[in-house]
Amino acid sequence: MQTYEQTVFQLILHGGNGRSYAMEAITAAKKGEFAEARRLLEQAGAELQAAHGLQTALLQQEASGGQPVVTLLMVHAQDHLMTAITVKDLAAEFVELYEALKRQTTES
Known part of the structure; x- marks a missing residue:
């Protein structure tokens, strides 16, 4: 079982990786x-x-009665994750936009 800090760092890691892939x-x-x-x-x-x-x-741990630990590191992890989700959503829109532009220029 991983520690709370390890879980928080995993949130940061996966959020950062997701953001990087979206930018790529x-x-x-x-x-x-x-x-x-x-x-x-x-x-x-x-x-x-x-x-x-x-x-x-x-969240399930907290819902089952566990006391949440809110550290600056956790706030950073949550911010990092939410930003990554937003970047991924916008990246999907950019990909569609570039693809539509490419179709328009090749059809002209």
Whole structure:
């Protein structure tokens, strides 16, 4: 069983990985590499899903009577995760936008 601090660091790790994959997806889409962009978005989603699982476990622990430990590190982890989720959502929109622009320029 991992410690609270290890769980918090795992949240930061998975959130950061998810954000990085999402940013790489935008870069791939900008280059016209749409299959790669979608693959990277899937990886981002997998990382964020792993983080969400950790977050859910912490919430369940609190709901079952455990006292929450709110440290600056946990606040940072939550902020990191929420930012990563937002970046991933926006990256998906950017990939779609770049793909639509590519279609328009090739159809013209």
